[in-house]
Amino acid sequence: MALIEFIFVLSGACIVLAWLGRVFTMLAPKVFWPIPGNFFTSMGKWAVITGGSDGIGKAYAEEFARLGLNVVIISRSKEKLDRVARELENKMDRKVMVIVADLTKNDIDGHIKKYIQGLEVAVLVNNVGILPSYLPYKFLDTVHLEEKINQMINCNVKAMVKMCQIVLPGMVKRGQGIILNISSGISKTPWPMYTLYSSTKVFVEIFSRGLQAEYKSNGILIQSVCPFGVSTAMIGFQKPSIITLTPEEFVRSSLRYLKAGEQTYGSVRHTVMGWIIQAIPAWALRKEAFHQSFQEYVKKQMGG
Structure with a gap:
């Protein structure tokens, strides 16, 4: 019995130490995963960002321009893209290429490919994504469901795969490059009321991890980034809080x-939130009472 007790105590201590180690490394990324000042510019000359006209995509464009890269921003709103381009050109003195493309549509990759095929792309950020609706609903309650299914698969899944298909050959040829695929924290567990959205983000997760395994030896870093709350149009510009970050805060974090691995939540706060959510028993998320209270919570957060 004494031996069994010792094994249990030792196992518990190892688990606690492992968790403390994870927390410590998350709190000190500059120590454990330092990034040299010229890291991104050494990879190439351009950063390509889908959904780059506002929110997280715009924040990535600003940050990479600040770090020395020229920027390609892709979105469906020419007016917004032109505004962001003027801001970056004036503030950062970088070249900015604007590509107008609605990534919810079919067969747009040829239009994008002709503009960026010859560029020395250092970083690709597959950021563009849509929800079926601002408020969470059951699958069959989604308004214009058939249309939303096509739009979400095109935007959240197909566009990411096609952009990788366009950019990867050049990175493989040069033996360097970075691809950041923006997933979501709710890809980690089945999430009722956001079933369609979270499922598309699971695809982003698995695709990114498989692609990293295939091309790591080619000097290419591929990472899925899984935020929770970020104050963007997608969530109705919820007020920043301990959980909800501004796009600029999230991107810099x-x-x-x-260099922390093939997947990151992107911040300490979202990492802790991810640990908590994954600890919630699956049966609790499947309760009808949870669905209703979650819907009311989101509605309240959005001022509904």
């Missing part, structure tokens, strides 16, 4: 964890 997430880049500190670029």
Whole structure:
């Protein structure tokens, strides 16, 4: 019995130490995963960002321009893209290429490919993504469901795969490059009321991890980035809080964890939130009472 007790105590101590080690490394990314000042510019000359006209995509464009890269921003709103381009050109003195493309549509990759095929792309950020609706609903309650299914698969899944297909050959040829695929914290567990959205983000996760295994030996870093709350149009510009970060806060934080592995939550706060959510029993998320209270919570957060 004494031996069994010792084994249990030792196992518990090892688990606690492992968790403390994870927390400590998350708190000190510059120590454990330092990134040299010229890291991104050594990879190439351009950063390509889908959904780059606002929110997280715009924040990535600003940050990479600040770090010395020229920027390609892709979105469906020419007016917004032109505004961001003027801001970056004036503030950062970088070249900015604007590509107008609606990534919810079919067969847009040829249009994008002709503009960026010859560029020396250092970083690709597959950021573009949509929700079926601002408020969470059951699958069959989604308004214009058939249309939303096509739009979400095109935007959240197909566009990411096609962008990788366009950019990867050049990175493989040069033996260097970075691909950041923006997933979501709710990809880690089945999430009722956001079933369609979270499922597309699971694809982003698995695709990114498989692609990293295939091309790591080619000198290419591929990482899925899994935020929770970020104050963007997608969530109705919820007020920043201990959980909800501004796009600028999130982007700067997430880049500190670029070398932390094939997946990151992008911030300490979102990492802790991820640990908590994964600890919630699956049966609790499947309760009808949870669905209703979650919907009311989101509605309240969005001022509904």
